[in-house]
Amino acid sequence: MVNMNNFNRDMFNIARSARGFSQADLAKRADVTQALISKLENGLTTDPTQETVFLIAKALNFPIDFFYSNERPLGLPPFHYRKRQKVGKRVLSKIESDINLRRIHLSRLFKSYEVDTHKDIPVIDLEKMQWRPSDAAQSLRGHWMVPRGPIENMTALLENAGAVVIKIDFDTRHLEALSFRFPGIPPLIFINSKLDSGLYRFVLAHELGHLVIHNQPETDECMEVEADEFAAEFLTPEKEIRPYLRRPSLGSLAKIKSHWKVSIKALIVRCQRLKLITPSQYTGLNVNYSKAGYARGEPFPIPPEEPCTLGNAIQFHMKELGYSIEDMARLLILNDDDFQEMYTVRPLLRIIK
Structure with missing residues (x-):
């Protein structure tokens, strides 16, 4: 049971930042004052009314329980x-x-799912x-x-x-x-997620x-x-890659890319750092790379890779433990639509209702 007396301002900060809203944006959407939003975030107001929390939760599209959970964010190094x-x-x-x-x-x-x-x-x-x-x-x-x-x-x-x-x-x-x-x-x-596969x-x-x-x-x-x-x-271990890089050209590096699944650009840098080419050759390869238009997209794209562990954990809860979409949303303190957008719409997994 969530304690509705302990408003968690840290989770409030997470919710606002996750939506990309400024304090003024949120105040307008929730029909409250920016002064109230600021005081809540800075701990000057610690006991907002349930009506206020309802308005904020609706504007941010998070369940009310999210703002009363005992979770704490961790700073990132x-x-x-x-x-x-x-x-x-x-x-x-x-x-x-x-x-x-x-x-x-x-x-x-991971309280219920163990990574093998x-x-x-x-x-x-x-x-x-x-x-x-x-x-x-x-x-x-x-x-x-x-x-x-x-x-x-x-x-x-x-x-x-x-x-x-x-x-x-x-x-x-x-x-x-x-x-x-x-x-x-x-x-x-x-x-x-926008990175080129190489x-x-x-x-x-x-x-x-x-x-x-x-x-x-x-x-x-x-x-x-x-x-x-x-x-x-x-x-690309040095002892193994050296024989492939003896006479590097854009054409040969493209073939090496297909085999080693490393971008042509990375292979040019590898040649230079292993001292397999002179500074002028390094410059020449980079000039040719730019002239060929490879900076906008290299030939022979490397097949994309997809992570599985997070999707497997979701699938385990839903298939093995019998969690519904609504159950999953409650577990993760999300609204149903957010859960589906984050964890079922993309190739992460497919759920049949």
């Missing part, structure tokens, strides 16, 4: 925001709210081991017994190791992914690098360079 300086405050607030909503949902789903995995995502201390990020990538491939050659499905590999990959429309091209270890649930990787795989490997080698915050620039090195070695 700022050092995991890629290119965050280019992302507007409102967009960033919405992303943070969306991530907190899904974290709350996963915490509730025989692997783990370890934490590797580079300084203690005296390793480079590429050494950590090689070690993890060995630990997971990844076969030689290209990784067939990066998403499945991560989810089989216990991570949960969640696609979200970040509503910005300046943010590619975020990854976290939250208490009580598996590691989470939130990835921009970049998608590299970004997943990049975020895996953050989870494995960045247990403590460092400078953004250092962490990004290290995660890129980890990702490149994890997807």
Whole structure:
């Protein structure tokens, strides 16, 4: 039973940010004053009337119970925001709210659903081991017994190791992914659903690098360079990729892309960092890349990958435990239409009423 005496201003903040409303927007939609909205968010008004909460809940399209739940949002580590300086405050607030909503949902789903995995995502201390990020990538491939050659499905590999990959429309091209270890649930990787499939795989490997080698915050620039090195070695191990890159051209790199499932752009950078080409050759490949129009879309697209774990958890509740759409909405503190839009409309799963 929800205690209707304890209004949760943190959940109120999540709801407003998730809808992308300003305080003035919400005040107008709910037919209340902006002063009231501001005081509620800042804890100056702690006991709004049920009529006020009803108006706010209706305007935000969240159930009233949402604003009285005992859930608490978690702050997101700022050092995991890629290119965050280019992302507007409102967009960033919405992303943070969306991530907190899904974290709350996963915490509730995983009380009944267990992820079946025989692997783990370890934490590797580079300084203690005296390793480079590429050494950590090689070690993890060995630990997971990844076969030689290209990784067939990066998403499945991560989810089989216990991570949960969640696609979200970040509503910005300046943010590619975020990854976290939250208490009580598996590691989470939130990835921009608008990414090209070639970049998608590299970004997943990049975020895996953050989870494995960045247990403590460092400078953004250092962490990004290290995660890129980890990702490149994890997807294209140096000893295996070198023979493919001896005489790189756009044509040969396109064929290599099809085999290794790594973008032509990433392969050009790999050639340069492995010192397989001169600076002038590197410049020439990039010029030809631009002239060919590949920046707008590369040839030989890599087949898209779809996460499964979250969808499987939803399916388990509905098929095995007999939850209806209404039950699921109540479990996740959503309205029915929000639950269906978030978890049944997209390819995540299909539900037959």
